[in-house]
Amino acid sequence: MAVVTAKEPEPFRTNFSSGGYARARVIAAALYASSFVALLIAGANVWRALDNRQEASTMREGVARVQQQSDRFRTDLRTLGFSADDPRAVGDLTKRVGDLNEILEQKTFSWTTLLNDLETAVPRNVSINSIHPDIKSRVIALQGVSLTLQDLAKLMIALEQSGHFTDVFLQQQKTTATGWVEFSIQCMYRMAG
DSSP, rough: OOOOOOOOOOOOOOTTTTHHHHHHHHHHHHHHHHHHHHHHHHHHHHHHHHHHHHHHHHHHHHHHHHHHHHHHHHHHHHHHHTTOOHHHHHHHHHHOHHHHHHHHHHHHOHHHHHEEEEEEOOOOEEEEEEEEETTTTTTEEEEEEEHHHHHHHHHHHHHHSSEEEEEEEEEEEOOOTTOEEEEEEEEEEOOOO
16 A cells, blocks of 8 residues: 655745835835824914914904004094094194194203203303203204313313213304304203103
8 A cells, every 4th residue: 555645734935025015015104104294284284273363363453452542533533623534634633742742841851950961061161151952852052152272172072971962063163353262062962861
């Protein structure tokens, strides 16, 4: 009798480095990466939308505030007897407010402080004859007499160094027949405080 030996079944073998499997891994990695990027873009869009919503809300509040101010301004104009729709009325009101501000500035201008600041800056042998302040621009025009040109130079240096007067400019200077020096100086005045 012949003995037949049975062959054992061959184990299942696969080659994972085959082209199809490698392509499947690349495709899966690309899908995961594109999903991650899509989630990032979606998150950025949501964040931007929330930020835009907040900014739009702030703008709406600002528009409402400006509208309230405009309504109050129109009411105030009507109370003062001006038409809010007439551009000349707004110009007239602006001029009146400017005039009132100028009056207030004149009332708050301290002549005593100006004279004290000048007294500390004016050297001997110099006499100030007139002071003409332009309160709005803080420009002071000084006219006076000094014994010599050196005394006039000392005055200009003292004014600059005082800290209350800046941009000291000699506008005019003339030596008289008696030898005195008449001068005109313009400078900016900074009040303390």
